[in-house]
Amino acid sequence: MNSPHKEKRYLKILTAVAFVSLLSGSLVYFALKDQSLHYSSEIKQTAKVxxxxxxxxxxxxxxxxxxxxxxxxxxxxxxxxxxxxxxxxxxxxxxxxxxxxxxxxxxxxxxxxxxxxxxxxxxxxxxxxxxxxxxxxxxxxxxxxxxxxxxxxxxxxxxxxxxxxxxxxxxxxxxxxxVNQMATTELSQNTFIISNIQAPFSTLPDSFRSTQSIANSLKTDNELFKTQQEAFVKSVASSMEANNNSLDASGKALESTTNSVNEFSKEANTRLEKSTDQYKEQSEKDKAALEKQWTDDQKHYSDLYNALYTVGNAKLKELQFSDTATGSFMADFKAKAGEYKTAQSKVKGNLEAQLTSLEKEVAELRALRETIAETYYDSKDLSDQTATDKDIRSAILNLMTKPENRSKLPKQYIEAIASRLPMISSGDLSALIAKLEQDKLISSDEATTYRNALKIVSNYSSELGGSLGQNTTFKYLSSAATVTSPVTYPIHQTLEFDPSTGSQTVQLNIDDAKMGNLELEGVTKDSIEASIRQQLKDTGYHVTAAVSGNTIQVTFVNERTASTTPITSSDSGGSSTSNADASDATTSTNSTSTSESTAATPTTSPGVSQPSYATLPKKVSVTISGQIKWNLSDDVKKNSYNQVGYSWTDGSSVQASAQLSVFNGKYDTLAEDLPTILKNFQNLDFAAQQIVTLFASPGASLDINQFAGTLSSGTLVQKASPDSVYSLYNNLTDDERASEISDVLVTKYRLAGDNLYKQVDQQLKDVTDILGEKVNPKEGTLRQVYQSLPDSDLLVKQASALNTWYGEMQKVLDEAHNQWKDSEKLAYESVVNDQNPQPEKMNTSKLEEEVKKLLSQYDSLRDSSKKAAQATADGAAQVRDISPQIQQLNETTESVQKSADGVLSSLNQSVKETSSTVEKNTSYAEQFGKVLAxxxxxxxxxxxxxxxxxxxxxxxxxxGKTQAASHISIIPYYMTLLLSVISFVIAMTIGRFVKDRQEREETDLLTTKKWDLKLQSFLPTIITATVGSILFSGVTIGVATAANGFLWFIYSFMLMASLILVLSYSLKKAPYPTYIVSASLLGFYLLLTPILGVATQSGSFLNFLYRLSPLQNIENGFSYLLVGGNLSIVTILLLLLFVGIGVSLNLFTRKK
CATH class of the missing domain: 3.40.1710.10 (abc type-2 transporter like domain)
Incomplete structure (x- = not known):
């Protein structure tokens, strides 16, 4: 059973543990969790750095x-x-x-x-x-x-x-x-090539294919004729062979039937006569058939050959240039080439004029920039970037006086200012400032400064002499505020109409209604009808046109199927028909039966002859000439440049499109007046600054606006400051004059010069960027645009080359046509002649006697018949073979067709490549829009x-030697204090309740050991230090929110454990020195804590002590871990060494 003494001792221990735990927890809470304390420690200092x-x-x-x-x-x-x-x-x-x-x-x-x-x-x-x-x-x-x-x-x-x-x-x-502009331009060029060159040219190879087809047909007919002639010759030879066979059979029958010769003699004679008559009749028919065959073939082949020549010649004449063939391809192409040449020459002339004007403006701006630099920076070679304050002071001194007139500076200086006054316009300058401000070309502050400067200069002129210059008439003051509206543009536009539609309407539309509206003028229906009638000649179609506002309507009437009197044109170009006629015409036009086949073979009444009609073209083109009037809206009239697109639409399709543009000449006068305006403003600013410099105080602000405010009452002389240049100049030396120029004056003067210099320099840069370099100019500059313009004679030369080619093709066709010749006509030859007469009637009385002779004659007749058959085959009528001529025609046509196919293929490839380029450029522009978005x-x-x-x-x-924390934190400071105070309290508690074992001297004398183990006191001490360190480290991890909790725990644990062990030993062995040393270190730490705003002089003794302070080094460790730092190997080894020293001190004891 425990004694009361032990129970009392345990109670004291528990009380001490509770007190230490309560004290430690309270300190940790107040230091790390109390927001008011934490906030107040982060209040910033206001000391300057x-x-x-x-x-x-x-x-x-x-x-x-x-x-x-x-x-x-x-x-x-x-x-x-x-x-x-x-x-x-x-x-x-x-x-x-x-x-x-x-x-x-x-x-x-x-x-x-x-x-x-x-x-x-x-x-x-x-x-x-x-x-x-x-x-x-x-x-x-x-x-x-x-x-x-x-x-x-x-x-x-x-x-x-x-x-x-x-x-x-x-x-x-x-x-x-x-890119958008490039894609639009290429699309317009591609559309022009497709509609004006590729489409008309694409039909030429089909014409050559038709010629080849006709030639092949001629060749086939020639082969057929040869085949028929050979068949006829074979038929005659076969007939003769049959006769020979019959004679052979008769001879044999005569020999075998001699007794019946008399009976059949009459019959044989009769048959012989009949056979002779049939032969004669057959010969006549064969002769007539051959004659008719030769005549028909000659006419058929001649008609085909002439038709081929006529078609080819007509097609080439349609394409060949002719000044009288209105609407022909070459005439239109030459007209477009002339328009292109005129427009291109005009564009080049305008660009050359603009280039000359801009080059002149560049030279004037450079001269003006040098004048500004010489006036404000004392040298034309200086700029706002290279000029120094010394240069500014020198420039001010140059303005104040000339070296040769120093002795009489006030009078000479006044005369110098007076000499500059005539360079300033007296009347229009004020109005110019107001208009520039009204047009927002200068700000209100700049306008106020210019007005005050003019006020100062005017007062000076009226008080001290000198007159302002005569009124300068600025063209900009009288320029119109808006562009003249409407604007008229001449047009020459080619439109296409389809006759098969019956009625077709083309309308002029503006792309953006906000830009105003367009009006079509000068286009007459007479010119449209005349042009279309020329193209529909002999086709059986009639046309009427109507022009109303921006709409052109063309109506086609099919007269081929009209049942009454055909429509006739009046003098005015209109048409007059009866109601029935109009109804029939409308029905015929709109009916689906008016196809090309129906028009070609109309239904006719019996006995009525129908006229022949020319082929109806698929499209007819009309070139209209007139003007487009652009009525600009009020919102865009004030713009300096306006551009709008327009199109000719046929229902939902667009036949053609283009753009109109207009410049507002309002700012052209400003560009002309710009050198004069800048010189007036420069002289005005110079004179005003000189006057302010002369009469204002150097110590005050030498601002023009501020000085002008003092002139509301009194004269310049009265308002001159006592310490101004005007009042004190005669008492100043050169050095004093330079030193008396205040920094404020230098700054203001420099700002004024820099502002003016930058304005002129920027204007020079802008004009130079627009103009471009003379050699290898950049894209988008005027010089690059001028150099990239193609030759104005390009299309004219192309038209001449095409015309030459058409002439050569005409010659080739003429030569081929002139080679035609009629085939040779062969005479008909009969087998009956003097050498081969027809057989006579047999004499029956002498038949018996002449049997042998008859047999012999039969043999002769058989032989002669064979020879006649052979002669018939050899002497048959021969028609000259025209295959070589047909082959030559085929080869010539094929050569021309290959040339045409090659040209068309090249043109198609060019159009394809151009279309691909346009598509790529359009896609590129869209991608640029996406990139921009x-x-x-x-x-x-x-x-x-x-x-x-x-x-x-x-x-x-x-x-120094460490990196700065990203923010101010008081946590390391409180961690250091808590660690020190709690470790000291725990060490005092251990020293109070854990006592070393007392050995008797007799026991010590019985052993020779100098060192012994203090296990009785060591175990409570090490357990208490370990538990306290674990609790403190674990609690502070969550409260301090360290970047690396593990390193934070190790660092705080080893520090607290080593401090508890060392302090507990020191308090047991030497309590009072321990108190003194601990209090000194803590006091010194609190005295020089940087977090409280204390700093030490670098290199001082206090700085040396501050860097050796243990508590400061502990705080640095916590600060380093708080911002994510790591513990080095040396630090860990030192902490282990301190823990080992504490363990050794409490474990071992030295015997007396």
């Missing part, structure tokens, strides 16, 4: 403009009024950082502008800004530098991103506009570009 800026940027060139973003960065940070900034070089900055003169040094590298302006690159690079923080800074000072630099970089990043997107959108917009909406195709845009500028930070 001393920055040094090292600008090593060399600048870069972007879009033909030199930029130095380092200088812009300097200007941006100079706007910071909460801190002190100083621009210096690298060596001075590093020395100041070491000596403590600067708290931080920020360095801009030499490629700062170059990387930021790699905006148009596919993979732009980020620029790096490095800055270094002085060692020994407190945490708040470090974060102040971070916050300030990040704020500056954020604003600068936004400016770079805006430049990037502005560049992309402008380039894509220009590209899209150029993607650029405006912010696509994410290029991750590297958008990574650049998210943060164009990165930072590289150096803070």
């Amino acid at each position: 001393q920055y040094a800026l090292v600008n090593e940027d060399k600048g870069a060139r972007f879009e033909n403009t030199d930029y130095n973003l380092g200088s812009d960065f300097v200007t941006l940070i100079n706007q910071d009024t909460e801190n002190n900034w100083e621009t210096t070089n690298r060596s001075v900055a590093e020395a100041g950082l070491k000596s403590g003169q600067f708290d931080a040094v920020i360095t801009l590298p030499s490629d700062f502008s170059e990387k930021l302006l790699s905006l148009e690159s596919v993979s732009p690079e980020k620029a790096t800004v490095s800055y270094q923080i002085r060692e020994g800074q407190n945490e708040q000072a470090n974060q102040a530098v971070h916050s300030q630099v990040n704020t500056v970089l954020q604003g600068f990043n936004q400016r770079v991103v805006r430049m990037y997107f502005s560049s992309i959108i402008r380039n894509l917009s220009d590209a899209q506009t150029n 993607n650029a405006k909406s912010g696509g994410a195709d290029n991750k590297q570009v958008f990574n650049f845009l998210s943060d164009p500028i990165t930072t590289k930070v150096t803070e």
Whole structure:
């Protein structure tokens, strides 16, 4: 049973444990969880930080403009009024950082502008800004530098991103506009080639194929005739052979039947006579048949050959050039070529005039820029980028006086100003300023400045002498505010109509109704009807036309099937028919039976002869001449340039389209007056600045507007400041005069000069960009457009070449036609002649005696019959074979057809390629529109570009030997305090309740060991330290939200365990020195805690102690782990060493 003493002891231990746990938990809660305490510790200090800026940027060139973003960065940070900034070089900055003169040094590298302006690159690079923080800074000072630099970089990043997107959108917009214009131009050219060259030419190969077909038909007929003639010869020979066979049979019968000769003699004679008569009749019929066959073949082949020549000759004449053939292809082509030549020459003339005008304007602007530089920068070779303050002061001194007149400066200076006054217009200048402000060409502030300058100069003129110049008449003041409306344009447009439709309407339409409306004038129905009638001649069709407003209607009437009196044209070009006629004509026109086959073979009444009609063309074309009147709407009349498209539509299809454009000459007068206006404004500004410089105080703002406000009452002399140049100049030396020119005056004068110089320089750049270089000009410039214009005689030369080709083809056809000859006619030859007479009637009385003779005669007759058959075959009528001529015609036609097919194939290929190019360009334009929309909406195709845009500028930070935390945190500070206080309390508790075992001296004398184990006190001590460290580390992981919880636990556990073990041993062995050392370290730590805003001088003794402070090093460890740092091997080894020392001190004891 436990004694009361032990129970009391256990109660004390439990009470101590509860007290320590309550104290530790309260401290952890208040330090890490209480929001009011945590918030109040993060209140920012307001002390200013001393920055040094090292600008090593060399600048870069972007879009033909030199930029130095380092200088812009300097200007941006100079706007910071909460801190002190100083621009210096690298060596001075590093020395100041070491000596403590600067708290931080920020360095801009030499490629700062170059990387930021790699905006148009596919993979732009980020620029790096490095800055270094002085060692020994407190945490708040470090974060102040971070916050300030990040704020500056954020604003600068936004400016770079805006430049990037502005560049992309402008380039894509220009590209899209150029591609759209290129696609539109190529589409118009392709449409012209298809409608005016390819379509008419495509029918020529079909004509040659028809000629070949006729030639092949002739060849077939010739072969058929030869076949029929050979068949006839064979038939005659076969008949003769049959006769021979019959004679043979009769002879044999005579020999075998000698007794019956007399009986059959009469019958034989009768049959012989009949056979003779039949032979004669057959011979006559064969002769007549051959005669008729030769006549028919001759006429048939001659008609076919003449028809072939007529068709080919007619087709070539239709294509061949003729000044009298209105509407022919070559006449229209030559007319278009002439119009193209006239228009092209006019365009070239206008471009040459514009080029000359712009070159003159460039020379004047360059001279004006040199004058401005010489006046404001004291040298025409300087610019707003290269001029220094010294140059500005020198320019001001030159304005104030001339060296040779210094002794009489006031009078001479006044005379110098007075000599400039005649260069300023006295009357129209005020009206010009008002009109420029009204037209928003200058801002209200600029107009006010010019008016005040004119007021100052006018007062000076009236008070101190000198008169303003005579009124200059500015043409811009009298220019019309809007373009004259309506605008009239001449047109020559070819339209097509289909006769088979009956009635067809073509209408003129404007593409954009907001641009106004179009009116068609000067087009008469008489000219339309005359042109179509010429093309429908002998076709049996009648035409009427009507022109109403912007609509042209053409009606075709088929007179081939009219049942009554045909329609006749009146003098006015109209038509008059009866109601029945009109009804029949309408029915015939609209009926589906009016096809080409029906028209060719109309139904006729018996006994009525029908006339023959020419082939009805599929299309008839009409070239109308007149004017288009464009009535501009009120919304677009004020525009300097307007453009609108129009089209000729046939129902839902478009026959032709084009564009109209008009320039507003309002700003042409401004361009003419621009040199005079700039000179007046320049002289006005110079004179006003000279007067202000002379009469205003150098210490005050030398602003023209402010000085003009003081002239509401009193004269210039009365308002002259006592310390002005006018009042004190005679008392000033050269050096004093230069030193008395205030920085304010220099700044104002420089701003005025820079503003004027930039305006003129920008105007010069804009005009130069529009004009382009003389050699290899860029796309879109006037010189490039002028050089890319084709020769104006191009189409005329092409028409001449086509005309020559048509003439050569005409000669070829004529030569082929002249080769025709009639075939030779062969006489008919009979087999009956003197040598082969017909047999006579047999004498029966002498039959017996003459049997042998008769047999012999039969043999002779058989032989002669065979010879006659052979002679008939050999002497048959021969018709000359025309196959060689037909073959030659085929070869000639085939050669011409191949040439035509080659030309048409080349033309089709050209049209195909042009159409493909147009389609690609149109697709390219649409893709540019998508790219532009993607650029405006912010696509994410290029991750590297958008990574650049998210943060164009990165930072590289150096803070002594460690990196700065990303934000100010009080957690490491409280962790250090909690660790120290709780470890000390636990160590005191262990020293109070855990006692070392007391050994007796007798026991010590019995052993020779110098060291022994203190197991009785070691186990409670190590258990208490371990449990307390685990609890503290585990609780603080969740509260502190460390980046790496495991390392946080290891670090806090080993620190607390080693502190508890060391402090418990020290409190047991030397309590009072332990209290003193612990209080000193804690007090020193609290005194120099950086989180409270305390800083130490670099290199001082306090700084050395601060860096050796154990608690400060513990806090640095917590800070490092809080932002995601790792424990190094050395740190872990040191922590293990401290834990080992604590374990050893509590485990081993040395005997006395």
